[in-house]
Amino acid sequence: MGKYGKMKLGTTVEINTQVVNGRCPFCKADSLLVSIHKTIFRCMHCGSDIEQKVNGKISYIPLGGNIHMVDNTRDLTNG
Numbered sequence: 578m579g580k581y582g583k584m585k586l587g588t589t590v591e592i593n594t595q596v597v598n599g600r601c602p603f604c605k606a607d608s609l610l611v612s613i614h615k616t617i618f619r620c621m622h623c624g625s626d627i628e629q630k631v632n633g634k635i636s637y638i639p640l641g642g643n644i645h646m647v648d649n650t651r652d653l654t655n656g
């Protein structure tokens with residue numbers, strides 16, 4: 578009987594985390610941006626996800642959706 582105990586799939590977790598300096602469009606701060614996807618970066622300052630656009634120059638735009646808008650002004654209730 579052969580030994581087939583070594584059925585281990587190569588679990589190579591490849592995380593190419595790239596950290597760049599950029600200007601976050603949310604908090605308007607020069608912050609560290611960590612790539613969580615090819616062109617998606619996360620601001621280390623405010624935690625927002627932004628998309629990197631490269632057209633001539635690199636610019637960062639806010640990602641649509643998934644943006645938490647904390648609206649505390651609508652606290653009025655008409656009884």
Ligand SMILES: [Zn+2]
Pocket residue numbers: 601602603604605606608620621622623624625
């Ligand atoms: Zn930010």
